[in-house]
Amino acid sequence: DQQVKQNSPSLSVQEGRISILNCDYTNSMFDYFLWYKKYPAEGPTFLISISSIKDKNEDGRFTVFLNKSAKHLSLHIVPSQPGDSAVYFCAAPGGGTYKYIFGTGTRLKVLA
Amino acid sequence: NAGVTQTPKFQVLKTGQSMTLQCAQDMNHEYMSWYRQDPGMGLRLIHYSVGAGITDQGEVPNGYNVSRSTTEDFPLRLLSAAPSQTSVYFCATRREGKGSPLHFGNGTRLTVT
Numbered sequence: 001d002q003q004v005k006q007n008s009p010s011l012s013v014q015e016g017r018i019s020i021l022n023c024d025y026t027n028s029m030f031d032y033f034l035w036y037k038k039y040p041a042e043g044p045t046f047l048i049s050i051s052s053i054k055d056k057n058e059d060g061r062f063t064v065f066l067n068k069s070a071k072h073l074s075l076h077i078v079p080s081q082p083g084d085s086a087v088y089f090c091a092a093p094g095g096g097t098y099k100y101i102f103g104t105g106t107r108l109k110v111l112a
Numbered sequence: 113n114a115g116v117t118q119t120p121k122f123q124v125l126k127t128g129q130s131m132t133l134q135c136a137q138d139m140n141h142e143y144m145s146w147y148r149q150d151p152g153m154g155l156r157l158i159h160y161s162v163g164a165g166i167t168d169q170g171e172v173p174n175g176y177n178v179s180r181s182t183t184e185d186f187p188l189r190l191l192s193a194a195p196s197q198t199s200v201y202f203c204a205t206r207r208e209g210k211g212s213p214l215h216f217g218n219g220t221r222l223t224v225t
Contacts, residue, residue, distance in 0.1 A: 006154075009152075031210070032210065032211045034211075034213055034214075036213075036214075041218070041219075042218050042219070043116070043202050043204075043216030043217050043218045043219055044155070044202070044214075044216050045216070046213035046214065046215070049211055049213065051211065089154060089155065091155075091214075098143060098145070098160055098162060098168075099157055099160070099170060099171075100145075100157070100214060101157075102147075102154040102155040102156075103154055104152055104153060104154040105154055
């Protein structure tokens with residue numbers, strides 16, 4: 001049972017436009033969510049998180065929105081830059097504080 | 113300040129061979145974990161540790177052993193490698209506290225033939 005789902009394996013966006021990456025979850029008990037970015041041959045790096053008591057968190061060009069009723073979160077990148085081209089994972093602590101569950105990732109390509 | 117260091121970066125094994133993937137951290141984090149990344153599967157938790165002497169199983173623990181004798185090190189052992197263990201392995205640490213993010217190493221790419 002995939003508790004955290006990223007249904008779009010890939011996304012292409014023009015430089016300067018908005019990138020929207022989506023994530024759905026099934027467990028309403030998740031109390032926070034995280035987004036990670038991964039470049040080839042490197043480990044994932046933490047990007048931004050959101051607590052379940054909020055519906056938005058912003059950090060520079062990156063904003064995460066949480067819709068608890070729809071069990072859906074999204075990551076917005078504005079404006080998108082070629083350096084944003086990477087795989088993005090959403091994650092949540094499942095089965096206890098220590099077991100982070102990751103989605104399958106979305107590969108973002110920002111076209112110059 | 114190196115963060116999380118994994119060695120080796122690449123390894124090729126024959127079926128049945130054993131090896132240890134090393135993970136060391138200098139962040140003084142109590143929590144350490146191992147994930148594997150496979151195409152279309154995301155990152156899956158293998159084993160984790162909440163402190164020296166304490167380990168527990170994750171989502172896909174079969175075929176792997178771990179131990180935690182120090183805060184700094186968390187090695188992952190493959191006792192008898194199988195082709196299904198071909199993957200990229202990541203070690204990750206985090207500090208205590210709700211919402212604290214994982215910090216990952218750069219991974220070990222393992223191929224079992």
